[in-house]
Amino acid sequence: MVGVLIRMKWQILRNSFTGTRKATTITGVVAGLAATGCTLWLTISAGPDRAGGALLLTMASWLLGWIVGPMMGGSDPGLRREHLRHVPLTDRQLAVGLLGAALVGVGPVVTLVAGTSLVWYALRLDPAAVPVALLVLPLFVLLLVALSNVVVASVGRLLNSRLSAALMAVPWGVLVCLGAQGWVIIAAITGGPETALPAFIADKLRLAPSGWPVVAVEAAARGDWALVAAVIGGLAGAIALALGAWALLLHRPVEPTVIRGARWRGWRPATAVAAVRGKELRTWGRDLIRIHFLTFALVYVLTYVLLPLLINVTDYLPMAGVFFVTFAVGSCAHLHSSDGTALWQTLLAPGAERADIRGRQRAFLLLVAPPALAMTVAGAIWHGKGDMLPWAVGLLPLVLGAGTGLLVFVSVFLPVRIADPHKRGSNPGSDGAGFSGIVWFVLIAQALLAAPSLALLITGTVRNDDLLRWAATPVSLVLGVALAWGLGRLAIARLTNRGPELLSKLG
Amino acid sequence: MTTHALRLAGLTKHFGEKVAVDAIDLTVPAGSFFGLVGPNGAGKTTALSMAVGLLRPDAGTAQVFGTDVWRQPTQAKRLVGVLPDGMAMTERLTGREMLTYLGRLHGLPADTVANRVDELLTVLDLAHAERTLILGYSAGMRKKIALASALLGGPRLLVLDEPFEAVDPVSALTIRSILRRFVAGGGSVVLSSHVMPLVEQLCDTVAVMHEGRVVAAGPIDEVRGGRPLDEVFVELVGGAADEKELSWLAS
Numbered sequence: 001m002v003g004v005l006i007r008m009k010w011q012i013l014r015n016s017f018t019g020t021r022k023a024t025t026i027t028g029v030v031a032g033l034a035a036t037g038c039t040l041w042l043t044i045s046a047g048p049d050r051a052g053g054a055l056l057l058t059m060a061s062w063l064l065g066w067i068v069g070p071m072m073g074g075s076d077p078g079l080r081r082e083h084l085r086h087v088p089l090t091d092r093q094l095a096v097g098l099l100g101a102a103l104v105g106v107g108p109v110v111t112l113v114a115g116t117s118l119v120w121y122a123l124r125l126d127p128a129a130v131p132v133a134l135l136v137l138p139l140f141v142l143l144l145v146a147l148s149n150v151v152v153a154s155v156g157r158l159l160n161s162r163l164s165a166a167l168m169a170v171p172w173g174v175l176v177c178l179g180a181q182g183w184v185i186i187a188a189i190t191g192g193p194e195t196a197l198p199a200f201i202a203d204k205l206r207l208a209p210s211g212w213p214v215v216a217v218e219a220a221a222r223g224d225w226a227l228v229a230a231v232i233g234g235l236a237g238a239i240a241l242a243l244g245a246w247a248l249l250l251h252r253p254v255e256p257t258v259i260r261g262a263r264w265r266g267w268r269p270a271t272a273v274a275a276v277r278g279k280e281l282r283t284w285g286r287d288l289i290r291i292h293f294l295t296f297a298l299v300y301v302l303t304y305v306l307l308p309l310l311i312n313v314t315d316y317l318p319m320a321g322v323f324f325v326t327f328a329v330g331s332c333a334h335l336h337s338s339d340g341t342a343l344w345q346t347l348l349a350p351g352a353e354r355a356d357i358r359g360r361q362r363a364f365l366l367l368v369a370p371p372a373l374a375m376t377v378a379g380a381i382w383h384g385k386g387d388m389l390p391w392a393v394g395l396l397p398l399v400l401g402a403g404t405g406l407l408v409f410v411s412v413f414l415p416v417r418i419a420d421p422h423k424r425g426s427n428p429g430s431d432g433a434g435f436s437g438i439v440w441f442v443l444i445a446q447a448l449l450a451a452p453s454l455a456l457l458i459t460g461t462v463r464n465d466d467l468l469r470w471a472a473t474p475v476s477l478v479l480g481v482a483l484a485w486g487l488g489r490l491a492i493a494r495l496t497n498r499g500p501e502l503l504s505k506l507g
Numbered sequence: 508m509t510t511h512a513l514r515l516a517g518l519t520k521h522f523g524e525k526v527a528v529d530a531i532d533l534t535v536p537a538g539s540f541f542g543l544v545g546p547n548g549a550g551k552t553t554a555l556s557m558a559v560g561l562l563r564p565d566a567g568t569a570q571v572f573g574t575d576v577w578r579q580p581t582q583a584k585r586l587v588g589v590l591p592d593g594m595a596m597t598e599r600l601t602g603r604e605m606l607t608y609l610g611r612l613h614g615l616p617a618d619t620v621a622n623r624v625d626e627l628l629t630v631l632d633l634a635h636a637e638r639t640l641i642l643g644y645s646a647g648m649r650k651k652i653a654l655a656s657a658l659l660g661g662p663r664l665l666v667l668d669e670p671f672e673a674v675d676p677v678s679a680l681t682i683r684s685i686l687r688r689f690v691a692g693g694g695s696v697v698l699s700s701h702v703m704p705l706v707e708q709l710c711d712t713v714a715v716m717h718e719g720r721v722v723a724a725g726p727i728d729e730v731r732g733g734r735p736l737d738e739v740f741v742e743l744v745g746g747a748a749d750e751k752e753l754s755w756l757a758s
Contacts, residue, residue, distance in 0.1 A: 258643055259642075259643075260638045260639070260640070261600070261601035261604065261637075261638045261639065261640050262638070263637070263638060264603055264604075267604065267607055268617045268621065269607070269611045269617070270617070271611070272611050272612050272614060274611070275607070275608045275611035275612055276608070276612065278604075278608065279600060279605075279608045282599060283597075283599040283600070286599040286640065287599050339597075339598075341594040341595045342595040342596050342598065344589075344591055345596060345609060346612070347560065347561060348559065348560065348561070348584055349584065349609065349613045349614075350580075350581040350582075350584040350585050350613065351581050351614075352612045352613070355612060356612075420594070420595040421595055421598040421599075421642060422596075422598060422642055422649075423595075500560070500561055500562055500563045501563065503562075504562065507594070
């Protein structure tokens with residue numbers, strides 16, 4: 001059974017390896033291998049005490065990535081429970097089979113390759129520990145994949161109302177942010193960057209499942225075989241536990257969520273653009289995935305700017321609005337992809353391409369600009385000093401303008417094929433598709449487009465020149481308006497000239 | 508003024524190695540009720556998608572009342588109402604909201620939109636699902652709301668891909684009478700279907716597609732030659748089940 005599912009998954013992967021998916025997959029592999037290189041270099045070049053700490057941190061980040069990744073849209077195309085509903089299998093068989101199938105993919109392979117640093121670490125400590133490393137590594141990867149699937153399955157169960165879609169984003173936002181901003185916590189605890197990981201943090205990391213492989217290798221090097229056996233037993237037990245939980249979650253299919261529309265109050269859009277704007281604003285309020293992504297951006301940014309308060313740094317607060325818009329654009333720039341084949345309705349309306357693009361831009365601006373402004377003002381008041389003001393005021397118009405431009409540009413030029421809304425499974429967590437590539441692309445593009453204003457701000461700050469610093473604001477205003485208009489113009493032209501091709505990529 | 512509602516000439520589409528539609532020529536006279544039949548995978552949906560401007564052909568032309576669909580798309584789109592099969596719609600709107608949105612997107616005046624939407628929802632018996640999003644519609648309701656959006660712009664030609672699939676008998680009767688009235692009022696209809704008796708009842712002209720080609724076309728009585736349509740159909744496309752196969756079934 002597992003063999004059949006693995007072959008099915010392999011075939012699905014091969015068939016879906018095209019277009020944007022191909023690009024994002026290759027980007028993912030390259031990024032993964034680069035991270036692998038860094039880990040290997042750390043474990044080989046650093047002293048044994050630091051190598052262990054580095055491994056502990058890295059493996060903790062893998063655990064985090066595997067748990068959070070699927071909700072960020074990293075889950076690959078694959079086998080879904082829905083596909084196998086009528087195949088006579090027990091839940092446990094199904095869980096084991098799906099686990100086998102889940103192992104076929106880029107993620108597990110990259111993790112396994114990166115995990116070879118554990119073997120190097122063992123080799124440095126004591127050659128006798130190498131077999132232990134070779135044994136615990138695949139177990140660890142199995143555990144990661146199993147845990148990741150348990151999370152996806154439980155998300156489907158929890159993400160069933162607008163409120164829970166928003167609430168679900170809170171832990172992810174905080175977790176991902178801790179991954180990026182973890183140095184703040186370490187600095188807060190230790191009072192400064194350390195060359196080696198402080199012992200008491202390393203001890204905590206050894207307790208987490210991600211630390212167990214390191215513990216096993218170190219125990220083997222010391223000749224503490226009882227501990228080695230305990231860790232291997234623990235890993236096997238955790239895998240069994242995760243599989244059991246997964247089987248339980250698979251047992252009862254998730255009821256599809258019913259979101260009701262509002263009572264009709266006579267909607268009369270004045271223009272075609274207004275019609276699209278109204279359609280989009282309604283969709284933002286009713287699509288659980290959109291609500292989830294937007295809340296994620298909000299929570300991530302709030303954590304990002306509030307965390308440095310631990311070390312009495314308030315400088316990030318005025319930038320909250322700027323960061324929020326940037327992340328919101330990154331996590332939402334797949335509007336046409338997530339609407340799927342509904343594009344035919346736009347394509348068949350004579351000359352509707354412009355209204356479609358401009359309406360989407362306006363709705364998004366209406367949605368993110370007010371909270372962004374409020375966050376900027378509140379942050380600036382809390383920070384109290386004027387030093388960050390030119391940065392916040394100087395970048396906000398630019399990220400708003402460039403953001404609304406990129407939103408539609410990326411959405412039209414980088415389509416990602418995902419299941420149509422009416423054909424999706426009942427679990428929103430398993431339909432994430434490859435949106436993570438889009439997030440990275442947008443973040444980098446935003447930084448590049450903001451370069452002129454950033455250059456003025458940086459030079460102004462370095463030279464302590466207020467005139468230069470404030471010059472960024474008018475530049476941002478002009479650039480923001482131009483980018484919102486220009487990138488939108490390009491999207492309209494693309495949609496007008498290559499609309500049917502976009503539809504084929506989505507269908 | 509041309510008398511052809513739809514004219515396809517040399518229309519071709521390849522998907523990789525496979526020729527989905529192989530240089531078909533098809534003429535739908537104005538005012539006709541035209542049935543396009545063929546087995547699964549014959550290329551009906553591909554041909555219709557190219558005919559209305561949703562799929563770019565590799566070769567050939569499609570004209571609606573003499574207007575080239577691919578050269579003058581804006582003019583052509585004003586003349587056609589389309590119901591595609593199995594595609595997503597604006598899923599997070601209610602039926603009334605979606606029709607209002609589409610009406611304005613098509614450039615109809617707000618008052619006209621409001622009146623037409625009211626009428627369409629009542630006639631198609633969708634007015635009761637006032638707060639249900641399209642996403643929550645049953646398969647039959649989806650067909651009906653898609654038909655409503657095809658009718659909304661007041662087209663002269665309707666192109667409907669499998670309009671009766673999954674539709675309950677009562678709704679099917681409603682849809683039929685709407686389509687008959689549309690043709691009686693001077694409109695033209697092209698529909699694709701698997702259901703031969705339905706095509707026989709409704710259509711005055713038919714075309715049979717098989718493996719990307721049109722294997723027969725013309726007034727229905729000519730194509731039938733006095734026999735039931737499904738007999739002629741099976742003869743044209745072949746492949747009736749052999750009684751010896753599946754011998755293990757229920758043995």
